[in-house]
Amino acid sequence: MLSQHTIQVIKSTVPVLEIHGEAITRHFYETMFNAHPELLNIFNHANQKQGRQQAALANMVYTAALHIDNLSSILPAVKQVAHKHRSLGIVPEQYAIVGTYLLQAIQDVLGDAATDEIITAWREAYSVIADVFIGLEQDMYIEAGNQSGGWEGFRTFKVAKKVQESKVITSFYLVPEDGLPIASYEPGQYISIRLQPEGQTYTQIRQYSLSDAPGKPYYRISVKREHAVMERPDGVISTYLHDHIAEGSLVELSAPAGDFTLKMEDDRPVVLLSGGVGLTPMISMLNTLADLDDNRSITFIHASSNGQSHAFRDHVNLLAERNHNLKAYYCYTRPAASDRENDYFHKDGYLDAAWLRQVIDELDATYYLCGPVSFMRAAYAELEDIGVAADNIHYEFFGPKASLSPSPKSV
Numbered sequence: 001m002l003s004q005h006t007i008q009v010i011k012s013t014v015p016v017l018e019i020h021g022e023a024i025t026r027h028f029y030e031t032m033f034n035a036h037p038e039l040l041n042i043f044n045h046a047n048q049k050q051g052r053q054q055a056a057l058a059n060m061v062y063t064a065a066l067h068i069d070n071l072s073s074i075l076p077a078v079k080q081v082a083h084k085h086r087s088l089g090i091v092p093e094q095y096a097i098v099g100t101y102l103l104q105a106i107q108d109v110l111g112d113a114a115t116d117e118i119i120t121a122w123r124e125a126y127s128v129i130a131d132v133f134i135g136l137e138q139d140m141y142i143e144a145g146n147q148s149g150g151w152e153g154f155r156t157f158k159v160a161k162k163v164q165e166s167k168v169i170t171s172f173y174l175v176p177e178d179g180l181p182i183a184s185y186e187p188g189q190y191i192s193i194r195l196q197p198e199g200q201t202y203t204q205i206r207q208y209s210l211s212d213a214p215g216k217p218y219y220r221i222s223v224k225r226e227h228a229v230m231e232r233p234d235g236v237i238s239t240y241l242h243d244h245i246a247e248g249s250l251v252e253l254s255a256p257a258g259d260f261t262l263k264m265e266d267d268r269p270v271v272l273l274s275g276g277v278g279l280t281p282m283i284s285m286l287n288t289l290a291d292l293d294d295n296r297s298i299t300f301i302h303a304s305s306n307g308q309s310h311a312f313r314d315h316v317n318l319l320a321e322r323n324h325n326l327k328a329y330y331c332y333t334r335p336a337a338s339d340r341e342n343d344y345f346h347k348d349g350y351l352d353a354a355w356l357r358q359v360i361d362e363l364d365a366t367y368y369l370c371g372p373v374s375f376m377r378a379a380y381a382e383l384e385d386i387g388v389a390a391d392n393i394h395y396e397f398f399g400p401k402a403s404l405s406p407s408p409k410s411v
Contacts, residue, residue, distance in 0.1 A: 002068065002128055009121035010068045017065055020109055021058030028105035029054060036097055040202040042088055045236070061102075064129055071132065080259050082133055086140040087192040087257040088205055089153060095130040102126065144255040149181035154194050154252040160218060162247050165311035169277055170242055171211065171222040177250060184214045185256035187288040188281040188368070188396065191219055194252040197240045206237045209370075209396070210256060211280040213287035219253065222311060224277035260396035262288060262368070269297035269362045273379055275371025276304060281396060283312055285368060290319050290326075298323075299360055303331040303351055303375065307339040329359045351378065353385040363387055369395040 002010075017024070029048060033040055044053065060081070067073050103123060107114045145152040161173035176182055189210055196203045208221040225242045226235025245251065262270075262285045270289065272282040279302050289298060300320075304310040310330065320328045331347040332339055339345055347355050367388060369376055376395055383393055 002124060006121045006124050007069050009117055010065050010125050013118060013122070014062065014065050016110065016113065017058075017062045021062050022054055024102075024105045024109045025054040025057040025061070027109055028057070028102050031104060031108075032097065032101035035101070037202075039094070039097070042090070042205060044206065045202075045204065064125070068125060071129070076259075078132060079136060082136040082140060083257045083259055084207070085133065086137050086144065087190070087207060087254045089192075089254065090137065092134045092138075095134060099123070099126045099130060140257070144183070144257075147183050147255075150183040150255050152255075154192075154254050156250055157219070157253050159245060159247050159249045159251065162245075165222055167308040169222050169224050169309075169311040171220055172241065172245065174219045174221070174251065174253065175217065182217070182219065183255050185210060186258075186261035187213065187284040188261040189256040189258040189284075190281075191221065191256050192254040193221070193237075193241075194254075195237060195240060195245075197236065197244070200236070204237050209258075209281040209284065211283045213284060213291050215291070219256075222277070222280045222283075258396075260368075260370075260394060263366060263394075266366050267296055269299070269365035271299045271301065271360060271365050271367045273301045273367060273369050273383075274303070275375035275379070276309075277311075278369075278371030278375070278396075279312065281370055282368060283315075286316065286319065286326075290323060295325060297361065297365075298326045299365075300326065300328040301331070301351075301356075301359065302328075303333065303371070305334050306332050306336045307342075307344045308336065310344070313344070327359070327361075331355075351382055353382040356382055357386045360386070365392065367393045369393060373397065 029043075033043075048054070060077070063074055063077065064071070071078075103119060103126070106122060107119060110118075141152055144150050156177040157174040158177050159172050160175045161171075163171045163173070165171050187210075190207045191210060192205050192207050194203055194205045208223060210219055211222040212218075212220040223238050223241050226238045260281065270285075272285060274282045282300070282302075286298065286300060289296070300316055302310070302316075307313070310332075313330065316328050320326045329347070330345040331349070331351055332345040333350060335345055335348055346359070363386065365388075367383060369379055369383075371379070376397075380393060380395070384390065
């Protein structure tokens with residue numbers, strides 16, 4: 001437990017962290033990786049280059065300081081990060097390394113403003129916060145290893161089948177090399193895949209949503225080839241998977257993880273809303289509901305550039321033909337002439353509140369949202385505009401956690 005004095009000191013640093021948080025975390029990662037380059041085998045290099053990891057950590061540090069007197073209030077956010085850590089293989093010893101360089105970064109960036117009192121308080125607070133993460137993650141490791149078909153760490157899988165779903169998305173069907181059973185999962189969860197492409201110094205780990213219903217003898221991931229955009233280069237791992245991983249190739253996976261899952265106990269209507277490759281967890285949820293012959297009303301809404309980039313369209317249409325309770329709608333931002341000729345989509349342009357209100361029959365529903373951050377921010381705002389309660393909207397980020405609300409420091 002932290003003393004009241006320590007809590008007060010930590011609280012006093014909140015305004016400073018709001019201003020200097022990202023400068024601190026940028027300096028933290030730079031110094032830590034210089035001293036411990038082996039950690040580059042774990043962290044997503046693309047997120048580092050784009051600044052997403054630094055921003056996410058800055059937000060977490062800020063939030064921890066803001067709620068230091070009631071850490072239980074941020075437990076959902078902590079659990080979400082703990083799932084990712086377990087999936088990546090983070091171990092307790094690495095928390096000591098992080099603590100050392102985070103405190104050093106606070107001192108280096110704030111200079112004289114980082115008094116001995118502040119550093120001592122943050123050292124105590126970090127120890128408490130790290131213990132919470134370590135405890136949660138240890139429980140998750142035990143659960144992953146002890147479940148039927150489960151395992152700890154990484155396990156070798158073989159690509160049994162590779163299927164092109166659209167011009168940019170390809171599915172990989174993965175089966176265990178040892179032929180033993182695999183762990184089940186909840187619709188919406190993801191796995192981590194570990195690879196070391198030729199010419200790369202470090203291993204690379206990426207997390208991909210599972211794109212089929214659980215209960216199959218395989219895991220399926222559906223990966224978008226990430227092309228270079230402006231200053232962002234081609235995706236190293238997505239390109240490698242598309243170009244070099246073939247049927248018969250071996251890869252390493254960690255057991256399924258994640259807290260963005262279908263809430264089976266909620267019998268209200270379901271709205272699955274996705275953009276781009278964000279449809280992958282939605283397909284898992286949709287397939288699960290279809291396999292269970294669930295009678296609740298389902299509205300499937302997907303936004304894509306056009307028919308060429310739209311994956312699983314025929315599959316979803318077939319499910320809609322077979323299930324009277326499922327309605328599917330597609331929004332194309334740049335439809336091709338063939339899309340118009342074949343009536344492949346229902347809305348030209350971007351999602352808006354007026355159209356959503358037309359296609360969503362019942363507002364009192366459970367909403368699941370996934371896609372690029374810009375898409376999710378816009379869709380979240382449109383859902384709020386038509387009267388959807390924030391508590392009914394559940395969403396998943398591909399990569400470090402960001403915010404969908406107007407406030408830049410919202411958890």
